[in-house]
Amino acid sequence: MSMIAAFYGGKSILITGATGFLGKVLMEKLFRTSPNLKVIYILVRPKAGQTLQQRVFQILNSKLFEKVKEVCPNVHEKIRPICADLNQNDFGISKEDMQELLSCTNIIFHCAATVRFDDPLRHAVQLNVTATQQLLQMASEMPRLEAFIHISTAYSNCNLKHIDEVIYPCPVEPKKIIDSLEWLDDAIVDEITPKLIGDRPNTYTYTKALGEMVVHQEGRNLNIAIIRPSIVGATWQEPFPGWVDNLNGPSGMIIAAGKGFLRSLRATPMAVADLIPVDTVVNLTLAAGWYTAVHRPKSTLIYHCTSGNLNPCNWLKMGLYVLATFEKVPFEKAFRRPNADFTTNILSNQYWNAVSHLAPAIIYDFYLRLTGRKPRMTKLMNRLLRTISMLEYFINRSWEWSTANTEMLMSELSPEDQRVFNFDVRQLNWLEYIENYVLGVKKYLLKEDMAGIPKAKQHLKRLRNIHYLFNTALFLIIWRLLIARSQMARNIWLFIVSFCYKFLSYFRASSTLKV
C-alpha cells in the first residue's frame, strides 16, 4: 500500500493554477491514486467566455482524465471550483467560500503564476509575489493546514551557475517592491525594471525569486516546501506518455521545427537541456507534500526537480532526436521540410534568420499577394523570431542544481511509493521520451490524426522536389549570368565540361576492355 496515496485519502486539498499545464496533471494524479480524498478546491477565474463550470467540465472530459473516471467515477462531486482572481484583493473570493476554505483546507499546492517572460513588472509582481503573500496570509488562518507546497522554478536564481537548495536573497526586499509599485506610474516602473531584475533575463525569473523570499519570510509558522522544476515537458509515463497542452518551453519550438518554420536556432549544442517531464514534477510535489506534513522538517525544504545532474542530455542530442522523430511522424501541411540546425555565432545566426526564416516568408507572402490572398507569413515569422530571442538565454547556458533534498526524499519513500510516485529521472530514456513528446505534440496540441501520416510524407516529398528544383534553377541562373560576364567563369565551365567528357570516355573505354 502506498503511504503517500493513503496520506491524501480523506484530505481537503486546495490547488491554485489547477487549469494550467502542471495543475491539471497534479489533479489527475491525486484523483487517480487517492480516489478517497475528500475534496479538491480549485481557484478558477472565468476565462475566454467560459464559466467556471464549463472550464472544469472541459478539463474533466479531456483525454487526460479518462483513467480517473474509471477509478473515481464521482470525480465531479469531489472537485469544488471556487471563483477567484489572484489579481484581486482576497482573490475576489466570496465570504462563504473563504470561510469554507479557511476551516477545511488540509494541504495547499500553489501552482498559479504568470509564466510569460515579458510580462510588465507590475503584473508579474502582482501574480508571482503579492498573490503568494496573500495565500500565505490565508494559510496562516487555516487551523487544519498540514502543508503548503509552493511551486517555483529552477531558474529563479539563473543569474548563478551553481544553485543550492537554499533561498538566495534579492537585493531589494519584496515588501519594498510591492509598496513602491503602488505609487509609481507605469512609465517609471518600465524604466527601473532592468535595474531591478539586474543580471536575470526577465521579469518572470526575477518575480519567482521574490516569491520564494516572501514564502521564506512570511511562512515561518507554516509547514512549507518549495519545488523548483527546470523546463517542464510532456508526460513521461502517466497517465500516458507524451501528453502536453500548451506551447511553453520546447513544445512551441517542436511545432515550429516540425512545420518547417524554424530552420536555425542560436543554441549551444553541448549545453545541458534540462527538461523534466511534468509527471515527474507532480510525483515529487506529492511526495514533498506528504513528507512536509508527516515529518514536519524544522526548516523550509527546497527540492530541485531537474534532470541535468542525474541524467544529462544536451541540446544537440535533443535536437537530433526531435528531427529523427519527424522522419517517422511528420506534421501535416509543413511550410518547408523540417531541417533545423544550431548556430553559436550571433552573426551567422542573423544571416540564417535572414536567409532561412525571413526570405522564404517574404517570397511566400509575395506568392499569396499574387494569388489574391492576404499575406501572413512574414508577421508569423517575426513573432517566432521574437519568441526564440526570449528563449535564447536558456539554451546557451548550463546550470548545476544540487539535488541533495530531492535524493533524500527519494530515499525516504517505501519501495511501493518509489514506484507509484516515481521521480527518479535516471530511469528516463531520452530518445524514447522525445519520440513520445513529438507524437504528443502532434496528437494533443496540433490535433492531427495518425491516419494522415502517409499524406504528410507525400507532402514532404513534394517540398523536397520543389527545394531541389528551386536550388537548381537558382544555380543555373547565377551561373548563366556569371558566364555571360566573366572570362574566368567561362574557363572554369570549359574545364569542368572537358573533364567530365574525358572521365566518361575513360570509363567507356575501360568497360569495353573488360568485356
Ligand SMILES: CCCCCCCCCCCCCCCCCCCCCCCCCC(=O)SCCNC(=O)CCNC(=O)[C@H](O)C(C)(C)COP(=O)(O)OP(=O)(O)OC[C@H]1O[C@@H](n2cnc3c(N)ncnc32)[C@H](O)[C@@H]1OP(=O)(O)O
Ligand atoms: C545538428 C542538429 C541540430 C538540431 C536542431 C534542431 C531543432 C529542433 C527542434 C527543437 C528542439 C528542441 C529545442 C527547443 C528549445 C526550447 C527551449 C526552451 C527553453 C525554455 C526555458 C524556460 C525556462 C524557464 C522555465 C519556467 O520556469 S516557466 C515556463 C516557461 N515559460 C514559457 O515558456 C513562456 C514563454 N512565452 C512567452 O513568454 C510569450 O509567449 C512570448 C514568447 C513573450 C510571446 O508573447 P506574445 O508575442 O505576446 O504572444 P503570445 O500570445 O504569448 O504568443 C504569440 C504566438 O506565439 C506562440 N507561442 C507562444 N509561446 C511559444 C513558444 N514557446 N514557442 C513557439 N511559439 C510560441 C503562441 O501560441 C502564439 O501563436 P498564435 O496564437 O499567434 O498563432
Ligand SMILES: NC(=O)C1=CN([C@@H]2O[C@H](COP(=O)(O)OP(=O)(O)OC[C@H]3O[C@@H](n4cnc5c(N)ncnc54)[C@H](OP(=O)(O)O)[C@@H]3O)[C@@H](O)[C@H]2O)C=CC1
Ligand atoms: N511550465 C514550465 O516549464 C515551468 C513551470 N514552472 C512553474 O510551475 C507552475 C505552473 O506552471 P504551468 O502550469 O506551466 O503554467 P500555466 O501557464 O499552464 O498555468 C498557470 C496557471 O495559473 C493560473 N493563473 C494565472 N493568473 C491567474 C489569476 N490572475 N487568477 C487565477 N489563476 C491564475 C492560470 O489560470 P488560467 O487558466 O485562468 O489562465 C493557470 O491555471 C508555475 O508556478 C510556474 O512558475 C516552473 C518551471 C517550469
